[in-house]
Amino acid sequence: MTAPLSGLNVLVTGATGAIGRAITVALAAEGARVGIHYGRDRDGAERLLRSIDGRGWCLQADLSSPGGATQLWVDAEAISGRLHGLVNNAGIRTEVSVEAPLPDWQSAWDREMRVNLLSAADLCKCAIAHFRRHGPGRIVNIASRAGQRGYSADALAYGASKAALINLTKSIAQSFGAEGITATALAPGWVRTEMAEAFIARHGEAAALAGIPVGQMAEPAEIGELVAFALRPSQVSLNGAVLDVNGGSYLR
Ligand code: NAD
Numbered sequence: 001m002t003a004p005l006s007g008l009n010v011l012v013t014g015a016t017g018a019i020g021r022a023i024t025v026a027l028a029a030e031g032a033r034v035g036i037h038y039g040r041d042r043d044g045a046e047r048l049l050r051s052i053d054g055r056g057w058c059l060q061a062d063l064s065s066p067g068g069a070t071q072l073w074v075d076a077e078a079i080s081g082r083l084h085g086l087v088n089n090a091g092i093r094t095e096v097s098v099e100a101p102l103p104d105w106q107s108a109w110d111r112e113m114r115v116n117l118l119s120a121a122d123l124c125k126c127a128i129a130h131f132r133r134h135g136p137g138r139i140v141n142i143a144s145r146a147g148q149r150g151y152s153a154d155a156l157a158y159g160a161s162k163a164a165l166i167n168l169t170k171s172i173a174q175s176f177g178a179e180g181i182t183a184t185a186l187a188p189g190w191v192r193t194e195m196a197e198a199f200i201a202r203h204g205e206a207a208a209l210a211g212i213p214v215g216q217m218a219e220p221a222e223i224g225e226l227v228a229f230a231l232r233p234s235q236v237s238l239n240g241a242v243l244d245v246n247g248g249s250y251l252r
Helices: 018-029 042-051 068-080 102-134 153-179 194-203 205-209 220-231
Strands: 009-012 033-038 056-060 085-088 137-142 181-188 242-245
Touching: 009 018, 009 068, 018 033, 018 042, 018 220, 033 042, 033 068, 042 056, 056 068, 068 102, 085 102, 085 220, 102 137, 102 153, 102 181, 137 153, 137 220, 153 181, 153 242, 181 220, 194 205, 220 242
Parallel strands: 009 033, 009 085, 033 056, 085 137, 137 181, 181 242
Antiparallel strands: none
């Protein structure tokens, strides 16, 4: 039986983070070649590439710089020839209080929006142009439950950036679906990553799990599996969906 993603080249941003690694491994397991984007962790990217038997490429770009995303796409296009999918996974979560001095507040918001939204939007722009030239393509944006239900006082920009990413996904789905360009978003609640472990270390496991009916955080592998599924060529009608991965902690 042919692997579902066989013959597809997919760019994954932030691939060296916990969720990005799981996405990369899942895509490779289903037959894709993966553009492994990293910001600083070149060794991690190369290790990841080896772990998928070299079926992909490592690509560096700083997504906090206004030209970073476009250059990344140009590099990915040059090395792969044809891209069939884009996974906007890179993200940051910056804490800044409403009491902070205005320059600190504004620089935190600028950076959050640049990495989580504007760079993702630039990559979507490049991907749409590429798919229009070369044939069908798919975009998967890693948003967050924070973008659906509002978020904590110390990280307002994070929730706002993820809400905008969800809206961008829906707009792409509506605007370009007829051209064979489809988009899906994932909205995870807590995922068991370094970020989650740091929260547990500070506040305890019970605080992290409170309000999650299934009593556990999502594993990164669950996200990887779902991204691979959303990229399957057979999943055309998933266009525009926002897939909740939160253990039942937010129902809508
Ligand atoms: P992580 O910090 O482990 O990974 C984030 C990735 O983004 C890293 O590879 C990092 O290098 C990259 N990145 C950040 N800033 C960058 C920059 N300026 N230039 C280039 N790359 C940059 O985090 P994670 O937990 O794996 O999160 C992955 C995605 O999932 C993020 O978009 C995050 O918002 C989202 N998410 C995470 C959780 C969670 O509980 N961990 C929950 C919901 C959504």
